[in-house]
Amino acid sequence: MVMTVRVIAPDKTVWDAPAEEVILPSTTGQLGILANHAPLLTALETGVMRVRSGKDWLSIALMGGFAEVENNELTVLVNGAIRGDTINLDQAKADYTNAKEQLAKTEQGDSRQAKFQATQAFRQARAKLQAAGGSVEL
Numbered sequence: 001m002v003m004t005v006r007v008i009a010p011d012k013t014v015w016d017a018p019a020e021e022v023i024l025p026s027t028t029g030q031l032g033i034l035a036n037h038a039p040l041l042t043a044l045e046t047g048v049m050r051v052r053s054g055k056d057w058l059s060i061a062l063m064g065g066f067a068e069v070e071n072n073e074l075t076v077l078v079n080g081a082i083r084g085d086t087i088n089l090d091q092a093k094a095d096y097t098n099a100k101e102q103l104a105k106t107e108q109g110d111s112r113q114a115k116f117q118a119t120q121a122f123r124q125a126r127a128k129l130q131a132a133g134g135s136v137e138l
Contacts (some may be wrong), residue, residue: 001020001034001035001036001072002018002019002020002035002072003018003019003020003022003033003034003035003037003072003073003074004016004017004018004019004072004073004074005017005018005019005022005051005073005074005076006073006074006075006076007049007060007062007076007078007081008075008076008077008078009078009079009080009081010079010080014060014081014082014083015051015058015060015081015083017053018053019051019052019053019074020034020035020052020053020054021033021034021051021052022049022050022051022052022074023049023050024042024044024049024067024076025044025045025046025047025048025049025062025127026042026043026044026045026067027042027043027044027045028042031067033069033074035072036072037069037072037074038069039069039070040067040068040069040070041066041067041068041069042066042067043064043065043066044062044064044065044066044067044076044078045062045064045123046062046063046064046120046123046124046127047061047062047123047127047130048060048061048062048084048127048130048131049061049062049076049081058083058084058085059083059084059085059130059131059132059133060081060082060083060084060131061081061082061084061087061124061127061128061130061131062076062078062080062081062127063078063079063080063081063124063127064078064079065077065078065079066078080124082128082131083131084131084132084133087128087131087132088132089129089132089133089134092125092128092129092132092134093129093134095125095128095129096122096125096126096128096129096134096136098125099118099121099122099124099125099126100122100125102118102121102122103118103119103121103122105118106118
């Protein structure tokens with residue numbers, strides 16, 4: 001069985017097609033969605049959403065938002081989203097390394113706002129790298 005999946009960012013619709021399975025980065029952990037899922041509304045973290053359509057899996061980097069499941073329709077409203085197959089892996093690795101270094105620098109006495117911004121930039125860079133197929137250190 002399939003469900004309709006829509007990923008909508010402020011500037012574009014990133015995905016609008018049927019899918020058999022979706023894994024979301026919810027604020028409480030990874031959340032799997034299949035057809036005939038119970039109605040649900042959940043907040044999303046910055047992270048990677050995985051969509052299975054047929055035998056293929058697609059990764060989409062999400063920059064936080066909300067997801068709603070109802071009547072075999074999953075609607076994902078996010079602050080930003082990028083399909084993993086459009087991300088340059090080498091650039092994503094470089095961005096991740098830079099964001100990780102910036103985050104380490106802010107932990108030495110910077111303001112709370114600087115730490116928050118560095119943390120957000122790091123999470124976004126990590127999501128893009130993972131969606132592009134790269135691995136990150138834990």
